[in-house]
Amino acid sequence: MRKTAGRSLLWQTFFRYGGLLIAAAVVFGAVVGYQNVSVLVRESETLIASSLTTSAAWMDARVAEMDAIAYHIVDSSLLYPYEIFRNGYTAAQATNLLNSYKNANAYLSDIVLYYDESVAALFDAEPRYFTTTGPMDAETFWHYIHPVSSGRLSPGLVVTMPQQSMLIHPVTETVKNQERRFLLYLTPAGKMPMWENHRGLILFFIEESVVNEGLARTALLYDGVLGVYNTDGDAMYRYGEAPQTLDGHILDMVQDAGGQPVIAHTGSGVCVALRTQAHGLTYVLTLPAGFNAPAIYSAIASLLPFVALLTILALWGAYLLLRPLFRPMQQLKDMLRPYSLQSDESLSGIVYSIRELEAHRDRLESLGSQRATLARIQFLHNLLQGAFQSREEMESQMRLCECDCGAARYVVLCCRLVPAPETNERILDLCAAAMHVLTETDRLADEVRFAVPEGGPNEVSVLCGLPPETDASAHLESLYHTARAVFEGETGAKLVCACSEVGSGLMEVSALYLHARSALSGAFVRGNARLLRWEGTRRDANIGWYPVELEEALHRALTFAKADEACLLARRIEAEVRARELPEYAAKSVCLSLVRNLLRLEASLQTGVEDDQPYRTLIARIEAPGTTLDGFAGALCEMCEDFCARRARAAAPGDAQQREHCRQVKDFFQSHYPDSTLTLAGIAARFHLSEGHLSRIFKACTGTSVMQYLDTLRMENAKALLRRTDASLDEILKRCGYVDKSNFIRKFRRHNGVTPMNYREMMRIQKRSQTDA
Template identity: 20%
Template sequence: MRLNYFKSKLFLKYIWSYLFILLIPLVLMTIFIYENAVTNLKSEIEQSRLAQLTQAKVIIDGRMKELSEIASRVSYDERLTPYRVHDSIYSGEAIRALDQYKSTSSIIGEIYLYFHKDDRIYSGKGLNHFDVFSNNLSFQHWNKDALFRDLNNVKYPTMRPADIVSTPSGLHETMLAYLIPITPNSPNPHGTIMYLIKESELTGLIDSILGNYQGMTYILDNDGHILVDNRQGESLTSAEEKSLFNNLSVGIHDKTLNGMAHSIVSVKSENNGWTYVTIMPSSQFFSSVLHVRSFIILLFIIVVFVGAAIALVLARMQYQPISMLVEFAASKSHSKPSEDGSAPTGNELDRIRTALQEYSSRVDLQEPFARNHFLSMLLKYGSAQSLTPELQEAFNLEFDRSHHFVMVIGWEENEHNERQDMLELLNQIEFPELAAHGYGVELSQLDQLGLIISFNLSGKMDEFSHIQQIVEAVRSNMLESFDVSPMIGVGACYASPDLLNQSFIEACSAFELRVSTGHGTITYFEKLSYTPDHAFWIPNNTLLKLSQSLKQGSYDVAAQMIHSAIQSLQSSELSALLTRCICFDLLNTILKTASELGDHSMMQKIAPHMIYSNSLDELERSLLNLASEICNQVEQDNQKEEQSIIDQVVAYIDEHFMDNTLSLETVAFEFGISPSHVSRSFKEKMGLNFIQYIWQKRMEEVMHQLKTTNDPLKDIILKVGYLDTPNFIRKFKKETGYTPGQYRKMFASQDSEPGTGIDDE
């Protein structure tokens, strides 16, 4: 019969379930991937801006430091003293000196020298009266009086914000004025150096910061005033700039400006207190991931279609066994069909549930038989491990005690109903005071029952006494309940329920071999099987210890074992023939151990008279000689093996010392030995420890690379497996007395190839 799956509500429910299982995490994952892509891109751009701002800060700080150093040199230059400058003979030399200082820095547009209370100002172009200077070079927001006052009164380096400067030629340029009093850091300066810096010198550097992204870049002085700004795409009002910069902290921030989300990155110079700021609209980050969004949407659609197909296949696979179960349940069900012939109510799972309930009621009727059958198999074959947790729960059986044994209980001419009553009594009997419980088993003999006992041994009594008390408790129970004193055979006790079959055989044997056939007879197999045996044999543990001591090369322990065994033989009253036979155990153990160690020639070394020597003392000396020879050979083999392994370790290090993951642990793992053993044996062989040897190999390789190649130092250090470059340089200098750069230059003329440049590390 061909099924129409789509007519089943259960089948459709499975399809929708799989689709929801697919779609919910897929939608969440898609949103997460997209948001994560945007967030990561934003973070990368912001970190890049932070790095570029830091670089710009370092460059500008360096340029400002150059200007301060120039001012310091000017203040100490004899050619630029007030006397020499005012002297008509030396003034030309002073002007040329100023022009030379101007050329030392590319950032300087012009340099001016002014002495306090002077009416003249000096530059690389010549000498000008202050009135002429102020007329020729006028600032839009810095009038003549303010300029004169600032030149006379400035006490510390001051940068004027960018201002429009008019020149005599009619050009208008945006420039910054940087005033440095001379002598610098003096509380009473006698003059001022004024640098004119074109704004384009700084904005050119700033333009490289934003790259392809639009936004605004600012340089603020330590009072929060804008020195330089560069705007691409948008601008802020003065009020917005003031509000923003007054509360701006260093780092990366998100803020809404002009109704739009912006990313703000700022760094601050520790030298002059200037702050460098970039402000970019966050919307640019989203537009940068449009291709990611398109790819995600396409991937989402593909996954949905593929997922729908997989959901259909999985739903069909899941529904098919259910449909087969429904057909099977319908064929085996004893429930009567409805009078109108309509289909049963409920879905397929309800119909299966009804059928299982019917089967469960039938199983309950068969449970006692199944339980007895299982226990019978346990008595016959053992292997209690086959009893799964489900079967234990179903049959209410537990074999979690430490000791187990079996009893066979028999009686004479009891009626059948009494037999069933006895089985019910013994079905699950408990003795809490003895920490024991038992399970009755119906045997094939009508006048016998089996009883499996599990108990935990009490520390107050020995095992056999505990068993006796349990057996007496069972007998008393039966006597009290049925007025019957049965005959009981008791098997030996075992620690594992897997050996209950052996205990059952022993109990049967004890029951059959009982001395008396009267009522109340109890027979223990252990007493039947006990026979006194006074023969002397060397204990197995002595032979095992002898063998192991030979394998370990421990002659002292081996000698002790041989001596104690011979001494025991000498003190015994055995015949000479039996003594010699027992001695074969010692000899065979020694020969077998030698064979296991690979020495198959030991048999040929045995003298013919060894076993049949005149005395046990001579035999002991012969066995000790054999043991000594084996132990010496084992010691030599161990030394050779250890030496061979260390040679392999050294070869391995020589081959892999440039691997940064090389460590004592990795070498120990490679050769299957402990790190402490490697360390100790390595130092004994090489004369220096593991770390020192690797450092020496890497040092030799770095020296070789410095002398023969032009590779950068950092690449060389990384290539030899050392990750901490500064630490390597310090250790290199400590050992050689030179930095790597000095070492390379020292050997460059004799070791480097012609035409090869030298790095200056």
């Protein structure tokens, strides 16, 4: 017996503290493995930087020697035929002199002197080329010094060469029926002070095998790409792939390093760069991820079994530790399952399903310890079963289980789940008690703030049930002022929506609801009803109407600076408001929301508006008591015209060609937005522009980036498909160019405040209300 008890205690101790021990072991193993790998990586990077420094020094020494040879050739007056003859040099003697330079520097394969037609014209002779292997015709010369594959070079380069310091380029030549690769070093004679106006060129040929032994040996050793760049970042020689312009960020780093190697980590691997002080050349070695470091791989491989074992133990321990936390939620689901699908048409207001209660699981679990949470669940269960005989008994039970304002809010939600087709006294007592807790303390603001994201509005539902003989207007007005005093503040606008099942006086209650919605700092944002779906029984279905589709069309017209279309839509909105014969509060609420959303749109598009006083003036005129909506369409149309004018000014970069590029890109998006493989690099390549240039001109034209514009276009089409079709979410993603469903839902929620399925349901509810009307 004692042995069994001892085992039981041992198992209890392991279950209680085993998770902590496993977590500590995992952290220790990860830290040790990370330190070992970090040491190996740092040692490898140091070795690579040292090799690059050695290679750069070798190349600098070769360049210095070739500069010295070029200076001696010019100083010996070998460049002009006139000087050759004057000093008694013959072509053979010049060739011998060049051969002596080549033999003294074993790494050189050949030396060539060239002077252009302007010099030859002085002697009425054809241009001559002196080389150690014989005459060199113009075609061969162009082939050697042309840096691209076409094999031809305009003589203009020869004229501009004196402004450059040098040119290094790999060439291929067939020698004795065998293809050989050389490194061509081209320097202008004009770089010498005494010949600064001369157009002559001196060419050195170096066997690439010699270069591989020196300059490119680092790239060969580490299976990377080694490039040599001038001070402007233009590629002169690149071993491993085609030349390309060096990133400006790397240029800034090597310039600040003062001749020391710098190491930069990129998404594709490691980049080691060095700029020499003697010639201003920049050497950049780009290494792939996991560069030739077998020690790193072996270290990681040795840690894999240990990490895998610790991960399995950690998951098992986490399951044992977290399993008790899910029991209260499962018990709540079992208790509420009989009521979760009750949706009688006679029960107005909001019908919450079990899924919406599950969305608040985190909030429910955070109310206290496991025992306190179970007490609250039991309280809700007793409430739904009608176990309380009086209001005093219910309030006493609430205090015993430490239910605060947040718990009282759940009481109200659960009261609406009771399948009572008719109002009864017990339900009214329970709702009144819950409302008493909700409204008597300022702590309500802190309890509901968990549902309000930073900087964004949110709707907080305050539900109440009132008998028909109650003065609904007075009660709701008092509730409105109380809520406004609690919720107004700098943390963001909060909207208090009051729903009632009142029969008489419903018109006044609904109008007051709309007035409260517009008065609370303009907090109502269309489609942002995360906690509220307001669909009460109403005599006049037009009271809850809002021109959603017309406003979206208006915003699209303003985004693309279509002033005529925007004015037409503004007049249509005014005609719809008048045709529905809305009450004064409701009509003013719609107009106020239109103006405020227009101001938000202008702020988001950054049209350059300097003064929002016209918006403020129109809002004040609408809110003023006793005013009518006459002339609203004209004022809104005038604002739209000013909006489009500012939009057009912001979108005009001043270059017709740039505007044409923007138009072509937008037309391309209209027909290709379903293509999920579109990228900025691919779009720029399609229109033969660089990524940076395309981004700049598109931002100047539209006020937004290329990919943001494409994402907005896709989102608008997704919303249209949700409104007008019954297509599944996977089909909509495919037709709009999205791949990741969770990423799409997150973006949709950020743009519209609700999930795609909730948005479709809201649009259907509004359509049914308009159809019933």
